[in-house]
Amino acid sequence: MHRSLLLPAALALSLVSAVPAFARSPAEELGFSTKALERIKAAMAREIDKGTMPGAVTLIARDGEIVHFEAYGFLDAAKTKPMPKDAVFRAFSMTKPFVAVAAMMLVERGQLSLRDPVATYIPEMKAMTVLAEKTDASGKITREAVPATRTMTVHDLLRHTTGLTYSVSAPFPELKDAYLKADLESRDGDLSPEEFVKRLAATPLAYEPGTRFEYGLSVDVLGIVVERVSGKRLDVFLEDELFKPLGMKDTHFQLTPDQTARLADALDTDPQKVDGWKWVRVDQDPGKRYRLGGAGTVTTAQDYFRFAQMMLNGGELDGVRILSPRTVDFMLSDHTLGLGGSTAGTTGPGYGFGLGFGIRRQEGMAVVPGSPGDAMWAGAGGTSFTIDPKEDLVGVFMAAAPTPRVHTRMLFKNLMYGAMTE
Incomplete structure (x- = not known):
């Protein structure tokens, strides 16, 4: 017979109530394994040790709540400055979705x-x-x-x-x-x-x-x-109509003085660093040349999360509406069915293209997990993001590593989806 059955009822009840209930972490409450999320840290450490990149910042959110946000390795090519969570990265082609939203x-x-x-x-x-x-x-x-x-x-x-x-x-x-x-x-x-x-x-x-x-x-x-x-310069329009309203305080077409010490740099051994870094000059006066709507901004992981979450929410964030839900649905639909060409160089196979975003067409054909209708894009400097409406999921990966960028973006997606439990 169980010991509690031999005790007076009131005493048995008090003992039961004194046993603490199993507490799930916020990540677990939102369908992630805390242990599996730790694998991201180990994987990033391996890549940094191999010389894939100096460092990285990773962010995952579900139901609008951040369940994982970490920085790894180093900010600079010489590996002397620890990577901060608010590191600033050249967005390259992750600028394109901003301009699509503006249009x-x-x-x-x-x-x-x-x-x-x-x-x-x-x-x-x-x-x-x-x-x-x-x-x-x-x-x-x-x-x-x-x-x-x-x-x-x-x-x-x-x-x-x-x-x-x-x-x-x-x-x-x-x-x-x-x-x-x-x-x-x-x-x-x-x-x-x-x-x-x-x-x-x-x-x-x-x-x-x-x-x-x-x-x-x-x-x-x-x-x-x-x-x-x-009637406005592109950088001014985006600052007034998108970045400031969404609280994207570190996203600009020109590096601000307070961002200089936080700017992530690629390894000097990266073969694509010289040309790409020269192309997107973060000290460039945006009034001097055309605004590089396809590549010209700098941003942070947290800023890009806010933009992506706005899209996942159907065009609204924290009470600020940028687009209507129907417009967002329209943008995140495939607009290239039946046409030639492929997005595979950026997305891998299985994706078409919407209005500013690569769009997953079906369950199979891709080389990483995801959902039909998930939206993603990436930057030539080593950054990428995923918006998965079916899973109410946002993932942001930031690194200054142009040459291995396809490897790192796919690695992060495998790690993110592999940490989900429901």
């Missing part, structure tokens, strides 16, 4: 439509040409610029179906040469918005607009559309 804010206000030709706002781009293949009598294939037969629209800018590309990923060698010669990415000089679109208009497209996903300068052009429609 959709103007759509909601009736100032812009996805159906609008880009030339409505940038007349310089009215008569674009496209590279066309020709085969001569000997069977040799050549390409020449011919007038484009399709009109580039604002929709094309948002989903990267303009036919614009990047020099590093240009599908044809003559196009790569043309991009570098014209310095379209403003790597060697400071192109004004006017000079940028002038040179871009004189450069052939890789493909007819509206036919193929081709990652490139589309969002940089979209940033100029936002400027011309709103």
Whole structure:
């Protein structure tokens, strides 16, 4: 017979009430294993020891509550400064979702439509040409610029179906040469918005607009559309309409004096550091050249979490509404079904593209866990994020490590989803 049955009832009850109930951690209450979350620390330590990166910051939130937020390793290439949680990172292409949101804010206000030709706002781009293949009598294939037969629209800018590309990923060698010669990415000089679109208009497209996903300068052009429609410089518009309202105090197009000591640097041994770091110059006056809507901001893990959580919440955070829920649903839908091209270089297989975000199409086909409809993107400097509406989940990974960026973003997703228990 159990001992409590031999005790007076009142005494037995008092003993039972004195036994503390098993307390679950906040992470466990939200469906995460505390022990499994500790694996992230071990994995980051291994990568730092291997020389993958100097350090990293990782953040995971569910139901709007942060369940994991840690910093590892070092801030600087020399590995002398511990990585702080509020480290500042070059966002590179994680700037693109900001500009996509800015454009959709103007759509909601009736100032812009996805159906609008880009030339409505940038007349310089009215008569674009496209590279066309020709085969001569000997069977040799050549390409020449011919007038484009399709009109580039604002929709094309948002989903990267303009036919614009990047020099590093240009599908044809003559196009790569043309991009570098014209310095379209403003790597060697400071192109004004006017000079940028002038040179871009004189450069052939890789493909007819509206036919193929081709990652490139589309969002940089979209940033100029936002400027011309709103009457504000892109950096000012985003500061006034997005960053300040969401409390993103460390997200800007120019590094502020108080951020300098917190700026994360890549290892000097990283082969892609020199070119990429030169391209996004954080000390650049944003009024001097076009605002690099596709790459030009700096941010922190916590700031980017606030932006991602706003999208997960259907366009609202802490009582501040940025977009309507229907607009967010529209943005986080696949807009590239049936078109050529692939997002796999950034997302891995199994993803299409919405308006500013890569969108997972189905359960299978991908190389990391996730959910149909999860949204993600990443930066060439080593940063990435995931928004999973089905799981009410946000994950942010920040590192200054351009060369191994695909490895680290997939590693983090495996660790994040692997720590979930429900």
